Amino acid sequence: xxxxxxxxxxxxxxxxxxxxxxxxxxxxxxxxxxxxxxxxxxxxxxxxxxxxxxxxxxxxxxxxxxx
Numbered sequence: 410x411x412x413x414x415x416x417x418x419x420x421x422x423x424x425x426x427x428x429x430x431x432x433x434x435x436x437x438x439x440x441x442x443x444x445x446x447x448x449x450x451x452x453x454x455x456x457x458x459x460x461x462x463x464x465x466x467x468x469x470x471x472x473x474x475x476x
Contacts, residue, residue, distance in 0.1 A: 429473040434458060435466050443476065 415423065429435060434456070441447065441455040453463045472475040 426475060428432050429475055430467055432466075434462070435470055435475075438463065438466055438470065439475070 437456045438452055442454050449460055449463050453460050456463065467476065
């Protein structure tokens, strides 16, 4: 059985996800969410970031299809 090498689009998508996950703030947000719906205010309190910073990071996570 040969190893399947992902196509260019798959490699780019994986690369984007890895870049998004390499940021400590975004990782903290993911741990705070823990697979359960939470408001931006709840996340803000849990991670100690401003509401606009949390919203910005969530938008990046959403764009990369992580959340």
